[in-house]
Amino acid sequence: MSEFTFGFSAPDPDDRDKNKDPNSGEPGKGGGAENPFDAFGQLGQMLSQLGQMLSQAGTSTGPVNYDLAKQIAVQKLSGQMGFVAPSDSGKAVADAVHLAEMWLDPVTTLPAGATVTRAWTPRDWVEHTLPTWQRLCDPVARRMSGAWVEALPAEAKQQAGPLLAMVGQMGGMAFGSQLGNALAQLAAEVLTSTDIGLPLGPAATAALVPANIEEFTKGLERPASEVIVFLAAREAAHQRLFAHVPWLRQRLLATVEEFASGIKVDTAALEQLASQVDPSNPETIERAMQSGMLEPETTPEQKAALTRLETLLALVEGWVDIVVGEAVSERLPGADALRETLRRRRASGGPAEQTFATLVGLELRPRRLRAAASLWRLLTDQHGIETRDGLWAHPDLMPTAADLDDPLDFAERLGANPDLDDDPIAQLKRTEQSPESKDAEGENGD
Structure with a gap:
């Protein structure tokens, strides 16, 4: 096996002299032409040297x-x-x-x-998964x-040409490498398909990992x-939620996507990245990509999405904890x-929280689990199982982050509305069909 990881191979030493101007004796400065990557120091040289290495690493879509x-x-x-499940593990899990x-x-x-x-x-x-x-x-x-x-100067974008596609390929390999290592760590410790609270596996499939459970x-x-x-x-309780709360799976995954859509990168970090990379040594590229130097800045929109995801x-997790x-x-x-x-x-x-933070950029806060469990317990004791589970009928009925901070107030509001206490989704539909609601919709449409 090659000592160069992830499909990289050593560049041909002879190729390093091909871009050297015989008159100047310096690489990358033929005929006095301006290098469009000067603003980024060694970035231009890094991209050029990576061209051959990435071409030998194969192509990837996406x-x-x-x-x-x-x-x-x-x-x-x-x-x-x-790595291989015991022969009788399937029956044990089914039972x-x-x-x-x-x-x-x-x-x-x-x-x-x-x-x-x-x-x-x-x-x-x-x-x-x-x-x-x-x-x-x-x-x-x-x-x-x-x-x-986006971080490249306009002139560099115009002159880079095929190098931009190569940058995408390099990013795909770097992220793929990071993902593979993280998934291996997580796969060695997860106990079920829903261990981190997200519906990672196929729908309607209860899956346990006997080797890790042992x-x-x-x-x-x-x-x-x-x-x-x-x-x-x-696992079975999670599957009940994901199967019978139609909006839940989509809402969880869409909130992660919403967070990702707001990612912004400090472009000044690109110059620092380039200064730490030796184009002839692929390992320095991997270390730089994983150094956290390009960690995204958190925007207000992302903070709002993160709060919604953490709450949901x-x-x-709180509902599963109480029901189980x-x-x-x-x-x-x-x-x-x-x-x-x-x-x-x-x-x-x-490992679950750390891996998720590494892969998606989100740091989950399981401390909210206890607050959510306390809220579900209070609702069960005061209003019963049907009202508690009825809240899952629509996302607008669900407790908010503020409600997790003050569960007593939420329980009192729920009890103060007899119709909601009896049939939450019916009350929601009546509210949507009320004259006041229709008037508001008409005003918004004008």
């Missing part, structure tokens, strides 16, 4: 080289234990999910959402790739059968300890 990402992830996972579904039925109005159960290896997890990662990562990578081009169980002092049933209940993820607790607490002796373990696992900023 802003991320997902073939490279998958290849890197699979290669890293192939050397780890648990655990079936039992969990029966326990969940009495504690939520949302019916079972999973029609398929799967025991995944870490490699399976990579393969089956990659399409969703593509949707999450493409907007970020596309925006970052575009920032490179490793996770070692430090818990609980029977393996108890742990897998508890995790199956969490907290509401999902009601379903298993009296049946599994270690349920309370397992709930607390998973809460701390999320709140500690573990």
Whole structure:
């Protein structure tokens, strides 16, 4: 295997002299022509030298080289234990999910959402979640790739020509490399397909990762059968939400895309990037791309999208926490300890949070999980299961970030409206059809 990673190969030393002007004895200054990349120091030389290396790395469509990402992830996972699932793991997962579904039925109005159960290896997890990662990562990578081009002076853009396409290819490989390494790390530790709260896997599929669950169980002092049933209940509860709350999956993924669309890059960082790159050494390119030098600036619009995403993820995780607790607490002796373990696992900023921040630029804040769980518990105690679950009928009915800070006020407002307490979605429809609402729509249309 070549010592140059990600398809790079060593440049031909003879090629370094091809751009040297025989009269000046200096590279890149033939006939006194002005170099359009002078404003960026070594950036022009870097792009020129990268041309040959990238041409040997193959082409990729889109802003991320997902073939490279998958290849890197699979290669890293192939050397780890648990790469192949035990032969009986499929039945164990199916039995655990079936039992969990029966326990969940009495504690939520949302019916079972999973029609398929799967025991995944870490490699399976990579393969089956990659399409969703593509949707999450493409907007970020596309925006970052575009920032490179936007940062170039107008004259450089006109004269660069084919180099701009090469810049996109370089970005696709760099992001693909980063994605592959991150997915390998995450795949080696995730327990279910919904472990980070997002619907990463195929719809209506409850999937557990037995090899990772076995490793996770070692430090818990609980029977393996108890742990897998508890995790199956969490997976099944997530699937009920994603299957029967039509707007939820789209809203979660669209909010990530909205965040990505507002990415802005400090163009001054490009000069600093170029100064740290040796065009003849591909490893310096990789280090520079991963140094955080081109981390996006956070805009007010992004902050608003981030708040919405954090709130929605907290509401999902809080609801799952409460519902699963009601379903298993009296049946599994270690349920309370397992709930607390998973809460701390999320709140500690573990691999899931770090990987998501690396790939998409978002730092999730699991601390909102406890606030959301407290709100759902309060609503359950004061208004019952039907009213609590009825709030998922429409996004406008859902608690906001402010409501997580003051759950008592939200519960009181809910109780002060008898119609909403009985049928939230019917009340919403009546509000939309009211004369005042129609008048407002007419004014907006004028």
